[in-house]
Each structure stands twice: as structure tokens, then as C-alpha cells.
Amino acid sequence: MMAKALKNRDLLLGLVLIALVLAIAARFPGYITPTNLEGIFTDTSILIILALGQMLVILTRCIDLSVASNLALTGMIVAMVNAGAPDLPLAALVLLSALIGLGLGSINGVLVWTLGIPPIVVTLGTLAVYRGVIFVVSDGEWVNAHEMSEVFLNTPRILFLGLPILAWVAILFVLIVAVFLRWTRTGRAFLAVGGNPTAAVYAGLDVGRTQFLAFSISGLLSGICGYLWVSRYAVAYVDVARGFELEVVAACVIGGVSIAGGIGTVTGVVLGALFLGAVKNALPVIGISPFWQLAISGTVIIVAVVINARQEKTAGKLILRDSHRTH
Amino acid sequence: MAMDEEDGAPVLRMRGIGKRFPGVVALQEVDLALYPGQVTALVGENGAGKSTLVKILCGVYQPDSGEIELAGETVRLNSAEQAMQLGVSVIHQETVLFDELSVTENIFLGQQMRNRLGMLDWPTMKKRAVAILQDLEADIDPDAKLRDLGIAQKHLVAIARALSVDSRIVVMDEPTAALSWKEIEELYAIVEKLKSEGKAILFISHKFEEIIRIADNYTVFRDGVVAGSGQVADTTQDALIALMVGRKVDQIFPKQMVEIGETVLEVRGLSHPTEFADISFTVRRGEILGFYGLVGAGRSELMQALFGVTRFSTGEVVLDGAPVTLKSPSDAVKRGIVYVPEERQRQGAVLPLPIFQNITLPSLGRLSRNGLLELAQEFDLARQYAARLELKAASLSHPVNTLSGGNQQKVVIAKWLATEPRVIILDEPTKGIDVGSKAAVHGFMSELARQGLSVIMVSSEIPEILGMSDRIAVMREGRIVDTAPRQEADAESLIRMAIGATQEAGVDAA
Numbered sequence: 001m002m003a004k005a006l007k008n009r010d011l012l013l014g015l016v017l018i019a020l021v022l023a024i025a026a027r028f029p030g031y032i033t034p035t036n037l038e039g040i041f042t043d044t045s046i047l048i049i050l051a052l053g054q055m056l057v058i059l060t061r062c063i064d065l066s067v068a069s070n071l072a073l074t075g076m077i078v079a080m081v082n083a084g085a086p087d088l089p090l091a092a093l094v095l096l097s098a099l100i101g102l103g104l105g106s107i108n109g110v111l112v113w114t115l116g117i118p119p120i121v122v123t124l125g126t127l128a129v130y131r132g133v134i135f136v137v138s139d140g141e142w143v144n145a146h147e148m149s150e151v152f153l154n155t156p157r158i159l160f161l162g163l164p165i166l167a168w169v170a171i172l173f174v175l176i177v178a179v180f181l182r183w184t185r186t187g188r189a190f191l192a193v194g195g196n197p198t199a200a201v202y203a204g205l206d207v208g209r210t211q212f213l214a215f216s217i218s219g220l221l222s223g224i225c226g227y228l229w230v231s232r233y234a235v236a237y238v239d240v241a242r243g244f245e246l247e248v249v250a251a252c253v254i255g256g257v258s259i260a261g262g263i264g265t266v267t268g269v270v271l272g273a274l275f276l277g278a279v280k281n282a283l284p285v286i287g288i289s290p291f292w293q294l295a296i297s298g299t300v301i302i303v304a305v306v307i308n309a310r311q312e313k314t315a316g317k318l319i320l321r322d323s324h325r326t327h
Numbered sequence: 328m329a330m331d332e333e334d335g336a337p338v339l340r341m342r343g344i345g346k347r348f349p350g351v352v353a354l355q356e357v358d359l360a361l362y363p364g365q366v367t368a369l370v371g372e373n374g375a376g377k378s379t380l381v382k383i384l385c386g387v388y389q390p391d392s393g394e395i396e397l398a399g400e401t402v403r404l405n406s407a408e409q410a411m412q413l414g415v416s417v418i419h420q421e422t423v424l425f426d427e428l429s430v431t432e433n434i435f436l437g438q439q440m441r442n443r444l445g446m447l448d449w450p451t452m453k454k455r456a457v458a459i460l461q462d463l464e465a466d467i468d469p470d471a472k473l474r475d476l477g478i479a480q481k482h483l484v485a486i487a488r489a490l491s492v493d494s495r496i497v498v499m500d501e502p503t504a505a506l507s508w509k510e511i512e513e514l515y516a517i518v519e520k521l522k523s524e525g526k527a528i529l530f531i532s533h534k535f536e537e538i539i540r541i542a543d544n545y546t547v548f549r550d551g552v553v554a555g556s557g558q559v560a561d562t563t564q565d566a567l568i569a570l571m572v573g574r575k576v577d578q579i580f581p582k583q584m585v586e587i588g589e590t591v592l593e594v595r596g597l598s599h600p601t602e603f604a605d606i607s608f609t610v611r612r613g614e615i616l617g618f619y620g621l622v623g624a625g626r627s628e629l630m631q632a633l634f635g636v637t638r639f640s641t642g643e644v645v646l647d648g649a650p651v652t653l654k655s656p657s658d659a660v661k662r663g664i665v666y667v668p669e670e671r672q673r674q675g676a677v678l679p680l681p682i683f684q685n686i687t688l689p690s691l692g693r694l695s696r697n698g699l700l701e702l703a704q705e706f707d708l709a710r711q712y713a714a715r716l717e718l719k720a721a722s723l724s725h726p727v728n729t730l731s732g733g734n735q736q737k738v739v740i741a742k743w744l745a746t747e748p749r750v751i752i753l754d755e756p757t758k759g760i761d762v763g764s765k766a767a768v769h770g771f772m773s774e775l776a777r778q779g780l781s782v783i784m785v786s787s788e789i790p791e792i793l794g795m796s797d798r799i800a801v802m803r804e805g806r807i808v809d810t811a812p813r814q815e816a817d818a819e820s821l822i823r824m825a826i827g828a829t830q831e832a833g834v835d836a837a
Binding site: 179182183184185188191192195196198199200201202203204205206258262263 | 677698
């Protein structure tokens, strides 16, 4: 039973997460109170949403390093629009953020699809470009809380069934992506394209189009997160979420998404993001400098990759006729 | 021809060489001798064991039995490096050189000269490269990047590399396959030159004219054994072909007699800018059309165009009397044309994806309702075809990479059958399959035809072609040279057409 649990990556990660939470709670009982746990989830919501988009991109053998810049640029634009036209309904602003994010994401997608530039190069470029554009549109100025409207700031905080709207948005996207991957043709295409691009072409799938779609979805989610981030921290400036893309990729890797493409689950990604969230939340409680968080995340990533590599190693070519794999 | 050297000692003698791979005996009790200053032609069908022998000679494979004698001494060739040091140079069919390095760097890679300080001595190497290239009368800049050279020039660099070490034996694996007429003439001149320098040359070729022109001796391989050897002057093209084929088609093929119906697929004047031209043929309901040819005759390229993977430039494809456009594999699948590729592992299965999802991958269109997949229906479809192919799997939800190679192939075939095609193209359907499974695949192919599918089978194995096809098309150099009913074909005529041999081009005149 235990051996089987160790083989199921998602289950293993879930157990490790619970063990971590219990270990911290053993010394700091306050950590495990419902309020704190709810706080961890809410704090991690944006990371979860971004990691879902990133997972789709990585599944197709690409990577999107521009998510944090996309988020910051979109966040700045909607904040400025809100400051300039406070009467514009929130729905319009959310729609605007989704569209800007989608646009920025599809730029990545087009460059990868039509020009065939490696994704890491494309998104490293747009990471810098999008970040630079924030300075251009804002002149380096900040948009502060007092310039934003009440609705803009408070809507994600409204409690619904005990959880803030922000957390519900994350849950909603988790469900949508889960359904998308399991129950739609396009979702299946993401797994097939990353698993074996050549076979995917022969099965009538368009690899480039699928990758374009992945970047577009990742962009769309980044855009929406742009609004969520700015309203949560009640400020927009050039350096918002700088470097956050690494945390997003980390959540995917810890969650068992294979950088080689074709392997990954929604459950894994959510657990990977929550793991990072739990560590981040625990450090101030335990009294460790938040700067350690990076070192700890890094260690966890390496451990996760080692575990993945060991698991994938069992998948040999089966050259010997009578070799049988035990499941 | 230097008759007196026949009696001289061979520089290389291989005795009783055997090599087996899981499920196949590649070479059995093979003897081969190479003499200084002479060209020995190695002839044989695809898969007769020529490449295995070359790999043993250049140290990539180690033989299971037999011994290799080099200049009278028994040697073991444990690595490519060792073989090179002992004076064996191989010029491969596809040159294995480095595109990003210069000509000089390529020539001396792995055997660089050093100066007194232990540093690489580029000036000396370059001087030496210039000398070797001049010797070959090759007009190549020693500083040029290899990527900027044409195929023929790359061959020359490979030859220069072979000459840079003091090689006694030069193996040329189909060196003229990719060359133009003029370049071939130049290559022949180089071969003559190597001969005059006393090097022993093993020349692998499918082209009988060139064998008769430049070779002194021949060895014919058939099914991993030496079918015959001797002096070229004493033989004829016909005799060589007879040795090459030699075998009786005595395997039992489970071909069912099927009533052949109306024309399903008609291909008219299909051409591709570089791969094939003027391809016309028809396939009827219940018919198995075999495509025979040498490897590289353009058969797979043609099939890939029919499947929409590549585009053809002119011509048309008519299905059930109506012209169809085939711009992508999904077009082809929609029209009912499917293609089971030769490299089933690489082009066929998505290894991390569950078995059932692999089987249904091209059929998802008809398994969705309102944009959502009907998972129960999907699983049923997968189960149905898995059962039909007797797939052995613990669970259809396990990823494909948990299956054995043979079962992975079944998944790929199941995947295409699940699309309920009209025309199924099988590219080398039994390549790399053990003998027992071959019969199963053949039985299955017959069954498909009986159910009314039109089957196009690309195969390089004569017994399979003769045993399974209703009609046989032979391709050579991108064109169909003949299409004939099976009753009118025999092994010898097929080979003759595939290699482009003529009746009268004997050597008796020489």
C-alpha cells in the first residue's frame, strides 16, 4: 500500500505537504488554525492560477518566462484605467485585463509558432519587453491604493462561503483546466503534442497551433492575475512580481510536470503551488528570514526533479523480449 | 586487372563471422578477404547483412563468433578508434562529419597533431590537409565550414579523412548513392587512385554497372550468409542477380482469396519537386497493393504525401471517384486514408499517454459531443480495438511505455483501425518483428482486405511482397517502373527492376 502511494506522485506530494504542515504545527499550533490555512490558500491563489497556465505551456514542450511581466504590465494598465475612470464597471476592467493578457500571450505564441524561435528565447525577450513597456506607460509612477476605486480594491476580498472571491477564482480555474485537459479534444492534444510531437502530427494534430494556444491561455491567465495582484497588494509599479515567473515554473516542477513535455496533472500543480505557499507562510512563523525561502524552494525543486528522474528511469526501451514491468 | 596479385596475401581476412541480434541472425559463418590494390564489391538485398558487416569492420559491433585477421595477425576491433588505428577507414553512406567545424578540423578530428608544447598544431595540420586535398584533386578550401559544402565535397572530405591516417583498408558504403554523374566519375577516379596506392577497398553498391566497371572481386550476401564470391571478370550481371535472390519463396503466407471490388483510390501523375515524379496507380476494394523497391526509392516519401504529411506539387488523388485535397494528416484521416509509419515507436505512439487515449487520438472528433469528450464511449472504442488485436496489457489506463515493443506496435495499428479507414497504408509492417508475430501481422492484413479495406503495403522483403500482394508496384529513384499482378512477378524480375539492371549489360565484352 505504502509502496503504491510512493509510486503515485500526486499522492506522495500530498503526503509530504501534510507532513510539512503537521511538523510545523507541532511546534507552532497557530499555524494549523483554519484562519491560517485559509490564509495560505488565498495567498497562493495567484501562484496556482499562473502555474496552471504554465503547466499547459510546459506540457507542449515550451516554457513561458514572461508571465510575471505580463501580469505586471496588465496590472499597471488596469490600475491606470481605474484611476483615470473610476466609474468604469469592474467587469469591464476584468475583461480588459483578460484581453491584454491574451494579446501578450498570443504574441509569444505567434513567435514560437510561425517563426519557430525557441520558446525560452522568445519569452526571455518578451519578459524584458513587457517589463520595459510598464515604465513607458506609467512613466515610472506608482498607482497607489487611494487612486483605486473601492470596488476595484475590495471585490477579491469579499467572503463567500468563508473564502474570499480571490480563492474562489483560483478554484474555478483549477476546475476549468481539469475539465479542459480530461474532457476536450484540445486538452488531449496538449498531452499528445508534448508526449510525442511526431506521432501527434501523424494523428492529425497541429503542433504549432497547440503551442500557440498554450501560450495564449497562459497569457490570458497572467492578465487576469494582473488585476488580482494589483488589487490584493493595492499598488501598481514597475517592479510588481519581478522574478515571480521562477516561482511559477518551480510550482510546476515540484508538482511533477515534466520539463520534457507531455506529463503533468492539475492536482500535482496545485499541490506544488500549495507546497511553496506553505513554506513561504511558515518561515516568518518559525522565525527564519524570508530570504531563506528562495534557498528552500531551490532545494525542493532539485529534490523533486531527482524524484521525477528516478521514476522516469524505470521506463526503459524494453529491448529484452521477456522483460515485464511491474506496475 | 592485376591478375598476379590474386595470389598475394589478403590484407584482411574475416573467417566464420557470426552476429545475432534478439530474434534475428544477421550474419552467419561469413568469410571475406580483401586484397591490397583491389576493389571488392559487396552486394546483397536490403537486410542481407552488409551494414552489419561494415559495423563489425569499423569496430562498432563485435562479432559473436569468427575471427578477423589483419595482415596475418588476429585482431579484435573493440572500438571505432581502434579500427581506425589499425588502418580501417569507413566512408559512410551518410557522411558522419561535423557541420560546424572546418574542413581541416574534420579531417584531423580525433587524431590531431600536436607541437612541442603539446598544443594543437594547426599550421601543420592545415598544410597536410591542403596536400591531401590536392592529391585528391579536390578544390576545397581547408578553412571552409563543412556546412557550406555540397554532398560530393563532403564525401571528398570524408575520403581525405580516410587518407590522413595511413589506412590499409577503405570501406565505401554506397558512396555514389547521393552523387550526380559528374561527381560519380570523379569518385571512380579516386577509387582508381587508392587502388594504385595499394589500398584494399570494400565497395558496397546496388548499381551493377559500377560494380562491373570498378570492382575486381565480388562477394554476394543473402540472408546473412555468403551466397557466392569470385572475380568480377568471371561473372555476369545475371549471375550476380541470381546469387542475390537465390531463395525460393517457400514461406506460407496466410493470404485469403478476397473478391476484389471497385476502385477506391486513384492516384494520377503525382509529383514532388525532389522526392518522386509521375506516380499513377489505383487500389481497389479488398485489394492489397504491394510497393517494392530499394530503401530510398521514394516509397515512404510518396506515402507520406498521400497522408498529407508532406505536400505534392502536381497531380491529383481521387477517392471514390471524387478528387480530394490532402493538406494535412487530419484531412487524410477524415477522408479515410491512414498511414502506419515505418518508425512506429517514434512516429506512432505517445508513450506517456494512457493506452486507451493513444488508440482514440485520431478518432476524438467523433467521440465528442458539445465540445466534451464522451469518456465511456472513448474507452469502449479503445477496448474494442485492443481486443481485436489481442493487445496484452494489464490496464488500458496505463501509459503506453509500460508495454512491450510488440504490444506498442499493436497500439499504433489499433489507433488507425479505430478511425474506420477505407485505405490503410502499412509501411514495412513486419520490420523489426519476430517471425511468429510476422505471421500474425500478415493474417491480420488479409483480414483487413477481406473486410473490404484497400491495403497499400510498402515492403522491402521480397517474400512478403510476393506472398501478400494482389498487385505489385516497383519503384526506383522516385518513379514507378512497373506495376504487375502477383502471378506475373517473380523475385528476380522485381530485383532487376528495383535496381534498374538491364538484360544485356553483361561483362563478357571486357
